[in-house]
């Protein structure tokens with residue numbers, strides 16, 4: 001992280017944060033999902049939280065310009081974007097999530113948040129959040145920091161436009177400033193086969209949005225966009241800092257996920273079904289167009 005920040009000429013500071021021991025025990029691995037609460041306690045100036053699964057487009061910094069009314073400025077602890085329609089719909093139907101029940105009309109997503117530690121402390125949320133986690137299971141909380149913050153801040157939130165936290169799979173908005181790859185699959189872990197399955201599902205369900213991975217969203221332009229940007233980033237890195245590039249590729253391979261057995265069987269069936277029997281005999285080699293090559297791009301050696 002330090003070498004990469006230096007390469008980008010970005011100032012990086014690493015903070016040590018401490019979680020109370022009983023919460024470390026209670027939360028286990030999911031503890032990483034609660035760091036935003038520790039930052040609210042430790043920092044003093046307003047700050048912006050950005051998940052690591054976001055793509056920022058030029059202009060995203062507009063979030064700092066949006067003027068606020070005085071009344072809001074003295075009260076608002078968080079500015080965030082409403083969560084995906086699908087998520088809100090599921091939570092409404094289930095009716096057991098205590099955070100959602102308190103904040104059903106303004107239930108927000110925590111991938112991108114503008115936060116005010118001053119107001120957080122003014123309203124004494126710093127002395128409440130740990131107990132909310134402790135009673136989390138009783139309250140039906142499920143989404144890490146997001147539910148703690150929705151539960152506590154339902155009266156201290158200002159919703160901002162979805163262009164600041166557009167989630168693929170939500171109703172499409174043109175030209176989002178921040179795209180948030182919330183949920184699964186994450187575009188950076190997909191093997192070539194996983195990518196192919198993804199697009200096959202999108203295409204074959206063109207008239208059944210409930211079965212498309214993107215639901216009501218745009219036909220996965222966001223994923224193509226991600227892969228294009230990742231390619232660009234890696235080829236720049238390869239030219240400028242080969243040792244960082246090697247490290248990035250190594251890490252990328254470690255997290256690349258292939259299809260499970262059930263999906264592999266579907267994949268084989270789909271390949272069988274989509275053979276063009278008429279020209280099976282005359283076809284003797286693969287023909288790839290430029291677009292197909294983009295989709296099948298992977299980072300194995302010699303490819």
Ligand SMILES: [Mn+2]
Nearest residue numbers: 051053111182
């Ligand atoms: Mn996220």
